[in-house]
Amino acid sequence: MKSLIGLLGLCAVxxxxxxxxxxxxxxxxxxxxxxxxxxxPIQGIPGAAILGNPVNVPTPFQRAVISPLGxxxxxxxxxxxxxxxxxxxxxxxxxxxxxxxPNPDILTLSQNGSAVALFWKALGKVQLFSGLPAPPSGSKTxxxxxxxxEVAALAPDNSGSYVLAxxxxxxxxxxxxxxxxxxxxxxxxxxxxxxxxxxxxxxxGGRDALALDRGSNELIFLPEVLGSGGSRVIATFSDAxxxxxxxxxxxxxxxxxxxxxxxxxxxxxxxxxEYSTSTELLExxxxxxxxxxxxxxxxxxxxxPSPGPVQILDVSRTPQSFFVPPAVAP
Amino acid sequence: xxxxxxxxxxxKAFRWIPATFILVGVCSGQTNLTTDLRFQxxxxxxxxxxxxxxxxxxxxxxxGKSTSVQFTIQNISTSNYLLQDASVxxxxxxxxxxxxxxxxxxxSVIITLTFSxxxxxxxxxxxxxxxxxxxxxxxxxxxxxxxxxxxxxxFTLDNTTTTYIGxxxxxxxxxxxxxxxxxxMNIRNIGSATAQLTAISVVSVDAGFRLPSPPxxxxxxxxxxxxxxxxxxxxxxxxxxxxxxxxxxxxxxxxGTGLGSKLSLAVEVGGISTNIAAGATIEFPNTIVxxxxxxxxxxxxxxxxxxxxxxxxASGGNFFTQGLPPLPLQLQPGENVSFFVRFLPDTxxxxxxxxxxxxxxxxxxxxxxxxxxxxxxxxGDVPNxxxxxxxxxxxxxxxxxxxxxxxxxxxLSFTSxxxxxxxxxxxxxxxxxxxxxxxxxxxxxxxxxxTKIQFQTGTxxxxxxxxxxxxxxxxxxxxxxxxxxxxxxxAGPPQLQLVQLGAQTANSFELLITGYAxxxxxxxxxxxxxxxxxxxxxxxxxxxxxxxxFGNWYQTSVSRQxxxxxTASVTLLLAGKxxxxxxxxxxxxxxxxxxxxxxxxxx
Numbered sequence: 001m002k003s004l005i006g007l008l009g010l011c012a013v014x015x016x017x018x019x020x021x022x023x024x025x026x027x028x029x030x031x032x033x034x035x036x037x038x039x040x041p042i043q044g045i046p047g048a049a050i051l052g053n054p055v056n057v058p059t060p061f062q063r064a065v066i067s068p069l070g071x072x073x074x075x076x077x078x079x080x081x082x083x084x085x086x087x088x089x090x091x092x093x094x095x096x097x098x099x100x101x102p103n104p105d106i107l108t109l110s111q112n113g114s115a116v117a118l119f120w121k122a123l124g125k126v127q128l129f130s131g132l133p134a135p136p137s138g139s140k141t142x143x144x145x146x147x148x149x150e151v152a153a154l155a156p157d158n159s160g161s162y163v164l165a166x167x168x169x170x171x172x173x174x175x176x177x178x179x180x181x182x183x184x185x186x187x188x189x190x191x192x193x194x195x196x197x198x199x200x201x202x203x204x205g206g207r208d209a210l211a212l213d214r215g216s217n218e219l220i221f222l223p224e225v226l227g228s229g230g231s232r233v234i235a236t237f238s239d240a241x242x243x244x245x246x247x248x249x250x251x252x253x254x255x256x257x258x259x260x261x262x263x264x265x266x267x268x269x270x271x272x273x274e275y276s277t278s279t280e281l282l283e284x285x286x287x288x289x290x291x292x293x294x295x296x297x298x299x300x301x302x303x304x305p306s307p308g309p310v311q312i313l314d315v316s317r318t319p320q321s322f323f324v325p326p327a328v329a330p
Numbered sequence: 331x332x333x334x335x336x337x338x339x340x341x342k343a344f345r346w347i348p349a350t351f352i353l354v355g356v357c358s359g360q361t362n363l364t365t366d367l368r369f370q371x372x373x374x375x376x377x378x379x380x381x382x383x384x385x386x387x388x389x390x391x392x393x394g395k396s397t398s399v400q401f402t403i404q405n406i407s408t409s410n411y412l413l414q415d416a417s418v419x420x421x422x423x424x425x426x427x428x429x430x431x432x433x434x435x436x437x438s439v440i441i442t443l444t445f446s447x448x449x450x451x452x453x454x455x456x457x458x459x460x461x462x463x464x465x466x467x468x469x470x471x472x473x474x475x476x477x478x479x480x481x482x483x484x485f486t487l488d489n490t491t492t493t494y495i496g497x498x499x500x501x502x503x504x505x506x507x508x509x510x511x512x513x514x515m516n517i518r519n520i521g522s523a524t525a526q527l528t529a530i531s532v533v534s535v536d537a538g539f540r541l542p543s544p545p546x547x548x549x550x551x552x553x554x555x556x557x558x559x560x561x562x563x564x565x566x567x568x569x570x571x572x573x574x575x576x577x578x579x580x581x582x583x584x585x586g587t588g589l590g591s592k593l594s595l596a597v598e599v600g601g602i603s604t605n606i607a608a609g610a611t612i613e614f615p616n617t618i619v620x621x622x623x624x625x626x627x628x629x630x631x632x633x634x635x636x637x638x639x640x641x642x643x644a645s646g647g648n649f650f651t652q653g654l655p656p657l658p659l660q661l662q663p664g665e666n667v668s669f670f671v672r673f674l675p676d677t678x679x680x681x682x683x684x685x686x687x688x689x690x691x692x693x694x695x696x697x698x699x700x701x702x703x704x705x706x707x708x709x710g711d712v713p714n715x716x717x718x719x720x721x722x723x724x725x726x727x728x729x730x731x732x733x734x735x736x737x738x739x740x741x742l743s744f745t746s747x748x749x750x751x752x753x754x755x756x757x758x759x760x761x762x763x764x765x766x767x768x769x770x771x772x773x774x775x776x777x778x779x780x781t782k783i784q785f786q787t788g789t790x791x792x793x794x795x796x797x798x799x800x801x802x803x804x805x806x807x808x809x810x811x812x813x814x815x816x817x818x819x820x821a822g823p824p825q826l827q828l829v830q831l832g833a834q835t836a837n838s839f840e841l842l843i844t845g846y847a848x849x850x851x852x853x854x855x856x857x858x859x860x861x862x863x864x865x866x867x868x869x870x871x872x873x874x875x876x877x878x879x880f881g882n883w884y885q886t887s888v889s890r891q892x893x894x895x896x897t898a899s900v901t902l903l904l905a906g907k908x909x910x911x912x913x914x915x916x917x918x919x920x921x922x923x924x925x926x927x928x929x930x931x932x933x
Binding site: 022023024025026027043044045046047048049050052296297298309316322323325326327 | 830899
């Protein structure tokens with residue numbers, strides 16, 4: 001997109017030059033329809049958005065995660081992993097990734113969407129790609145087969161240097177681990193113990209992290225995950241009718257969203273600082289909220305586009321959900 | 331004429347009079363019977379003259395029934411004759427008492443001879459013995475042979491033969507519908523005279539009896555001979571069927587039983603019960619569209635076999651079954667089962683359908699006779715004015731309950747102030763129309779299960795109009811001037827949704843300004859640059875004349891997909907360092923006003 005260009009100096013505006021249109025339609029993000037295998041844009045702002053035509057690709061995908069940077073990491077129906085960029089063009093670019101194996105069990109993006117972690121349970125390995133959407137020159141492989149328990153969630157850091165892994169065994173012994181490639185070996189450091197951690201995410205630009213313990217219904221703050229570590233419970237959801245198992249956060253806001261796949265309750269945790277939080281309960285129009293981050297930093301996908309309509313959550317102001325109807329010719 | 335030898339044989343058989351007496355009677359020299367007397371007999375028709383030792387032929391007789399002839403002795407001489415006696419001996423023949431009856435010249439006497447065969451094996455031959463005397467002459471006897479055809483009826487069924495006499499009932503047994511059952515009727519002449527048959531027929535009251543190969547008539551059946559023909563029964567209906575089999579004047583009541591189930595249908599609607607024949611029409615009373623008439627249909631098995639019912643269905647779109655028994659169903663003889671057929675006219679006029687019961691079809695017919703007018707419609711929830719990019723709700727209700735289920739469609743239309751539509755103006759259910767229902771006897775419009783429905787207001791100034799239409803079944807009952815609700819989205823100053831920092835270099839940065847302008851017009855972008863504290867940089871204002879750029883944007887077809895929304899990219903080239911800038915405050919201006927300010931921190 002050409003831009004409206006303003007030229008200014010430190011002391012005075014030297015000139016102003018407006019070139020071309022510099023204008024386009026707003027895009028709230030993309031959503032993946034796991035029924036049709038298509039990726040669709042959400043055109044417009046919340047409250048005035050519609051679902052656009054699918055991204056032009058020849059074959060549907062088995063799975064896809066959408067980066068806030070406007071590209072997708074896709075898994076084809078035959079299991080190959082690729083980067084799909086230029087989503088808004090007529091000819092999106094497909095860049096295959098040289099993965100350890102097809103069909104990873106976990107496919108998760110970093111907070112800013114520039115790194116992706118792939119996990120194969122059978123291999124006991126995590127593969128990290130960074131610098132996306134540019135074609136990666138290489139990857140890091142982390143050996144997690146000796147990690148106690150079963151990996152429930154991963155959170156790669158934005159640089160793709162390490163991952164946080166939430167893991168627990170069947171007896172309620174688990175924790176959040178920092179897993180790092182040490183060239184010839186993989187270091188696994190427990191950041192905090194937990195009963196049944198099911199989600200983990202970075203906050204504050206990757207400095208700190210949050211983990212959700214389904215076993216204790218607690219939100220655990222993990223400061224300085226690369227430093228001295230430590231942990232502190234900053235919210236407890238003991239009143240929740242079902243265990244909480246969904247967690248998302250954004251650097252663009254102070255909100256941390258915690259939900260359950262079993263009901264329509266969403267806990268909006270305002271993270272004022274690492275010692276001061278407040279929790280607000282929001283009744284959503286749907287159950288099992290996805291809480292997937294969209295392109296716009298304050299928008300999350302709650303539901304859709306299949307089987308129900310797309311519902312998004314806008315936390316730029318007071319958290320509010322909006323429906324997004326499909327495009328229909330007026 | 332019977333020969334003398336035959337007559338002798340008859341006499342011997344009867345052991346009645348000595349043979350010598352016969353000779354005396356016939357050969358008297360004093361009296362000449364053949365010239366003095368004339369003998370005639372009649373069975374009701376013309377008289378037949380017979381000479382002594384001749385045969386008097388009786389009409390066709392039957393066991394247990396009498397026939398008679400009038401035997402006349404006419405004196406055609408000039409002498410007196412005395413009929414001393416007229417006898418027929420012991421047997422089936424009887425002569426009335428005529429002893430010592432004078433027959434003057436020219437006079438006559440009538441003897442009634444009656445033949446009453448009492449049993450099949452009884453004799454059928456007889457002798458009429460007249461003892462006559464002319465004046466004082468010795469008596470002479472005149473003998474006549476009495477002969478009669480006697481028919482007996484032997485009916486063979488399933489290799490069993492039964493003998494019948496006229497008037498008896500013949501049971502041919504039972505057979506399934508449509509399947510033939512036959513019996514052989516054998517007519518045997520056990521009499522002494524030939525029987526002349528002129529009429530053999532079967533008159534079937536219930537249809538089903540016939541003579542597949544009737545014998546050619548007239549036909550004589552000689553004494554001791556037989557005539558056979560087949561009687562066939564093919565039942566057309568279940569139950570007992572009868573017919574009359576006629577042989578000459580003899581009538582036999584022939585009966586048979588058709589085996590099968592029989593479905594009988596009775597319908598009760600509006601308090602009136604009617605028996606319905608197969609293929610007949612079940613009439614429903616005139617019914618208001620939306621209302622319902624319910625008929626009770628009773629299936630009875632009036633046959634004598636089990637009635638199997640595999641399916642019951644109503645077709646035609648306006649007729650529905652209800653309360654059906656579990657199918658398939660076995661209905662024993664005499665049993666019945668009931669269910670309902672509902673008539674719900676979906677439009678005006680005559681409506682027809684079919685009721686199908688295991689291959690049998692009955693016509694269903696009724697009329698949609700009118701509609702109840704729609705009460706006033708009230709709109710709720712939605713204000714008269716709405717803001718851009720909102721998702722308010724609208725609800726509707728009737729002022730009065732409607733007695734029947736209503737369906738409808740709420741249509742949203744948009745009149746843009748800028749002559750450009752906004753595709754984001756839609757219902758939450760997608761599109762610009764949504765269906766609804768109002769259950770009978772209620773007032774609230776239901777969109778699915780919800781009492782209201784959300785819609786997007788879009789970002790273009792104009793008027794959103796909601797127009798509902800209502801129908802009861804297929805009949806549109808929307809008033810000529812339908813109720814509407816208009817919602818105005820007022821023109822306003824630009825709105826900033828988000829100002830983000832885009833691409834950055836050492837001496838430039840990009841601002842991505844996302845917002846909308848309901849007038850689809852923006853004249854300028856104002857940027858207030860706040861320096862980083864501690865630097866020598868001064869605060870600066872930058873006003874970008876953006877009217878042409880936005881004017882061009884709003885002319886494009888792409889922009890119309892977004893209403894008045896936009897994301898503007900503004901790149902600022904710096905003479906100094908990017909770190910010297912703390913924040914940028916952005917405002918937009920259009921012909922209505924100025925937007926609020928959004929501050930974007932670069933630090």
